[in-house]
Amino acid sequence: MTPAARTQAAIELLDAVLAAAREGGAAADTLVARYFATRRYAGSKDRRAIRELVYRAIRAFGEPPESGRAALAGLADEDPALAQTFDGSARGPAAIAADEPRAVPGVAPAWLLEQLAVSGFSRFELPALVDRAPLDIRINVLRPGPLDLPEAEPIAGLPNGRRLPSGTDVERLDAWREGCIEVQDGGSQFVSLAAQAEPGQRIIDLCAGAGGKTLALAAAMENRGELLATDTDRARLSRLPARAERAGASIATTRLLDPGRELAALDDWRGGSDTVLIDAPCSGTGTWRRNPEARWRLTPERLARLVDTQERLLEIGRQLVRPGGALVFIVCSLLDAEGADRIDGFLARHRDWEAEALGLAAGRPRGEGVRLTPAHDGTDGFFVARLRAPC
Numbered sequence: 525m526t527p528a529a530r531t532q533a534a535i536e537l538l539d540a541v542l543a544a545a546r547e548g549g550a551a552a553d554t555l556v557a558r559y560f561a562t563r564r565y566a567g568s569k570d571r572r573a574i575r576e577l578v579y580r581a582i583r584a585f586g587e588p589p590e591s592g593r594a595a596l597a598g599l600a601d602e603d604p605a606l607a608q609t610f611d612g613s614a615r616g617p618a619a620i621a622a623d624e625p626r627a628v629p630g631v632a633p634a635w636l637l638e639q640l641a642v643s644g645f646s647r648f649e650l651p652a653l654v655d656r657a658p659l660d661i662r663i664n665v666l667r668p669g670p671l672d673l674p675e676a677e678p679i680a681g682l683p684n685g686r687r688l689p690s691g692t693d694v695e696r697l698d699a700w701r702e703g704c705i706e707v708q709d710g711g712s713q714f715v716s717l718a719a720q721a722e723p724g725q726r727i728i729d730l731c732a733g734a735g736g737k738t739l740a741l742a743a744a745m746e747n748r749g750e751l752l753a754t755d756t757d758r759a760r761l762s763r764l765p766a767r768a769e770r771a772g773a774s775i776a777t778t779r780l781l782d783p784g785r786e787l788a789a790l791d792d793w794r795g796g797s798d799t800v801l802i803d804a805p806c807s808g809t810g811t812w813r814r815n816p817e818a819r820w821r822l823t824p825e826r827l828a829r830l831v832d833t834q835e836r837l838l839e840i841g842r843q844l845v846r847p848g849g850a851l852v853f854i855v856c857s858l859l860d861a862e863g864a865d866r867i868d869g870f871l872a873r874h875r876d877w878e879a880e881a882l883g884l885a886a887g888r889p890r891g892e893g894v895r896l897t898p899a900h901d902g903t904d905g906f907f908v909a910r911l912r913a914p915c
């Protein structure tokens with residue numbers, strides 16, 4: 525493909541990404557894969573170049589651009605080589621007119637910048653939200669084995685955490701195939717430590733998804749005790765048993781919940797968990813590094829629905845904790861509406877519960893919990909709080 529044809533392909537793909545963001549359609553990665561599935565003439569270098577251009581544009585603009593062409597015209601203003609590809613050739617885009625619309629660079633839509641500001645988020649920390657994310661792994665103590673890790677760097681505060689060069693094909697490493705390592709962002713590892721999981725405990729991972737944190741809990745519990753992983757999403761939860769087997773996390777069991785009837789399926793755990801971990805569904809504002817198009821998809825209405833779910837999950841979790849046990853609330857969001865405010869609300873409703881210090885070697889205090897940010901901690905953004913039930 526010519527450089528101009530690559531630019532045209534990126535414009536078409538960005539149009540599809542923007543439409544999907546408006547209409548709740550497929551993720552950008554899926555759209556890119558589908559696009560190339562029907563264009564066999566695109567070689568691997570073309571695919572890589574087009575994909576990079578699409579993601580460069582997604583990272584560059586906080587407000588959704590009005591079109592793929594406006595996005596790339598915005599980038600071309602700062603990139604003469606890209607501008608030259610608007611050459612009007614047979615498969616390339618028409619030349620950019622002086623007065624045609626261009627997307628304006630930014631980190632997030634205006635309403636989300638406002639939400640971040642009221643959440644005490646400094647504007648100096650904004651650019652790091654859309655940087656490229658590093659590749660972090662957790663060494664799995666349940667499967668000790670040879671670690672053939674190229675250029676792994678330690679992560680301060682995480683004895684089992686390592687940072688690998690971006691682009692490392694982890695799944696080709698023997699250490700991954702044998703379950704000796706798990707891919708897990710450093711921030712996710714830190715907040716998992718807030719559970720203070722110990723061998724012999726009974727723990728529920730209420731929003732377990734495919735089990736990222738479940739596996740970390742099983743390792744901390746040295747595979748002793750009971751660990752129940754639940755979720756309402758059948759597809760996600762169904763991936764957990766195979767991951768647990770590979771990781772040797774034999775204490776993890778799964779249970780699918782019915783949305784709205786969660787407690788009915790958890791009667792045998794009511795008032796009986798040492799710890800309930802709620803890794804709640806959230807806006808994902810802390811994970812834009814990995815999923816930058818998420819900021820084009822979020823709306824105030826969707827945020828309000830997520831907050832309702834978080835409130836409900838806190839009430840469900842509360843009823844599962846034993847007297848004197850702990851409720852750990854996590855979101856990969858930087859917004860107080862989904863973090864500090866939810867915990868303040870919970871503590872106002874349940875005055876006999878108390879927030880506890882977390883003792884994490886990362887993050888800064890935020891309300892009654894701790895917040896990690898990409899700029900300060902070099903991890904995805906998270907909020908975590910630990911609440912102690914009355915005895």
Ligand SMILES: C[S@@+](CC[C@H](N)C(=O)[O-])C[C@H]1O[C@@H](n2cnc3c(N)ncnc32)[C@H](O)[C@@H]1O
Nearest residue numbers: 730731732733735736737755756757803804805
């Ligand atoms: C942030 S994700 C969990 C990620 C997972 N803990 C990990 O570490 O990989 C939130 C999860 O909450 C689940 N969820 C949403 N509503 C729920 C509910 N009412 N009860 C339990 N899980 C729910 C979603 O299906 C999703 O898998």
